[in-house]
Amino acid sequence: MNSRRWTLPWNDVDSFKLLSGRFEAERLPDDLSERPVPDFGYNVLNQKGLLYDPILDYDESQGERTNIQWPDGFDFAVCLTHDLDHVTRYSLTQTYRRVKQKASAHSRARSISEESLVGSNASDLLRSIAIEGRSVLQTIQHTGTDPYHSLDQWLDAERTIGAKSTFFILPTPLPPYHSTDPEYRFSDSILFEGRKQTVAKTIRQIDNLGWEIGLHPTWYSFDDVDKLQQEKSELEDIVGSEVESVRSHCLHYDIRQTPRVQEAVGFKYDSTLGFNRNIGFRFGTSYPWKLYDLQSNNSTNIVEIPLHVQDTALFRPKGLDLAPDDAIKYVKELTNRVRNVGGVLTLSWHPSKIDKNGWLDSYRQILSFLNDQNAWITTVAEIGEHCRQRAKLTLE
Numbered sequence: 114m115n116s117r118r119w120t121l122p123w124n125d126v127d128s129f130k131l132l133s134g135r136f137e138a139e140r141l142p143d144d145l146s147e148r149p150v151p152d153f154g155y156n157v158l159n160q161k162g163l164l165y166d167p168i169l170d171y172d173e174s175q176g177e178r179t180n181i182q183w184p185d186g187f188d189f190a191v192c193l194t195h196d197l198d199h200v201t202r203y204s205l206t207q208t209y210r211r212v213k214q215k216a217s218a219h220s221r222a223r224s225i226s227e228e229s230l231v232g233s234n235a236s237d238l239l240r241s242i243a244i245e246g247r248s249v250l251q252t253i254q255h256t257g258t259d260p261y262h263s264l265d266q267w268l269d270a271e272r273t274i275g276a277k278s279t280f281f282i283l284p285t286p287l288p289p290y291h292s293t294d295p296e297y298r299f300s301d302s303i304l305f306e307g308r309k310q311t312v313a314k315t316i317r318q319i320d321n322l323g324w325e326i327g328l329h330p331t332w333y334s335f336d337d338v339d340k341l342q343q344e345k346s347e348l349e350d351i352v353g354s355e356v357e358s359v360r361s362h363c364l365h366y367d368i369r370q371t372p373r374v375q376e377a378v379g380f381k382y383d384s385t386l387g388f389n390r391n392i393g394f395r396f397g398t399s400y401p402w403k404l405y406d407l408q409s410n411n412s413t414n415i416v417e418i419p420l421h422v423q424d425t426a427l428f429r430p431k432g433l434d435l436a437p438d439d440a441i442k443y444v445k446e447l448t449n450r451v452r453n454v455g456g457v458l459t460l461s462w463h464p465s466k467i468d469k470n471g472w473l474d475s476y477r478q479i480l481s482f483l484n485d486q487n488a489w490i491t492t493v494a495e496i497g498e499h500c501r502q503r504a505k506l507t508l509e
């Protein structure tokens with residue numbers, strides 16, 4: 114009887130082409146400045162049914178890439194992150210800013226007459242007016258503590274297992290505005306650990322407690338060195354030290370340009386490369402690697418800590434639309450796969466989703482599960498620094 118050779122489905126995936134971003138670049142629209150980055154549906158691994166496996170990490174031909182030695186005998190690492198998209202649920206000042214920025218973004222989009230632009234068509238505008246009108250009414254009627262003034266609860270959840278995380282903070286948006294620009298400013302007041310204080314002071318305190326502060330750049334900085342530099346410098350002035358890590362807001366990022374832009378302003382670590390509407394391994398790996406500049410055909414110095422699970426992708430109807438118990442099962446399964454290859458699992462939970470039923474509680478349950486897994490659970494910069502010193506990260 115003839116022996117049969119099985120061909121593994123990932124044997125025909127070119128790992129260099131995947132990690133350098135060439136597969137992704139081939140599929141992107143020419144200009145992403147007004148469009149969201151296409152999500153998981155267009156990903157080459159999704160087409161092969163390989164989205165939920167770190168396929169490159171099983172490949173022994175990857176050599177040293179497969180041998181990250183984690184500190185203290187840990188089997189793998191977990192990177193905890195939060196994108197601080199909103200700081201206050203009920204604020205007339207912030208609603209006013211948001212409306213003003215959206216109106217400006219809408220008229221700009223109309224002026225370049227692109228019907229398909231984000232937030233530019235009439236129905237988007239009407240929906241937006243209805244949402245903001247409801248927000249004003251709710252703000253006037255609201256009494257008591259603002260539900261978003263609860264950053265301490267996220268710190269407490271992590272403290273319980275002795276872990277820390279990275280908070281990605283949005284800068285002050287400057288014109289031209291985009292409809293996704295933040296409405297909060299560093300001078301706004303929030304409650305933190307029972308005290309009313311500015312966002313700036315709160316960020317400094319979180320940094321002083323040992324959590325990491327990273328930048329969450331606005332929409333239009335993905336290809337603009339000056340704009341990204343301005344945003345980085347503003348946050349560094351607030352924190353009083355270098356900001357090393359970055360994740361683009363809405364994951365608005367162009368693999369053909371953004372690595373080069375991030376390197377030009379001196380970032381060390383990025384954690385943008387995941388999905389908004391699904392979970393999984395966008396680049397087929399749980400291992401960090403040095404992002405590739407497709408224009409100069411060289412590795413950059415930016416270490417990518419890929420993103421694998423966002424709360425929004427698990428729970429929102431536009432994502433997987435899962436109930437918390439089912440979402441936790443998915444995260445456990447991905448955790449098993451990352452543990453098997455000794456990689457990094459990166460999670461992102463949005464602090465402003467605290468008023469969504471079960472989202473924070475699911476995070477606590479996942480942390481409790483991870484705490485029993487012999488995992489090194491920490492920030493983007495700690496994992497990035499460890500890998501920079503001990504692992505082969507370049508693709509050549």
Ligand SMILES: [Zn+2]
Nearest residue numbers: 196198362363
């Ligand atoms: Zn964001």
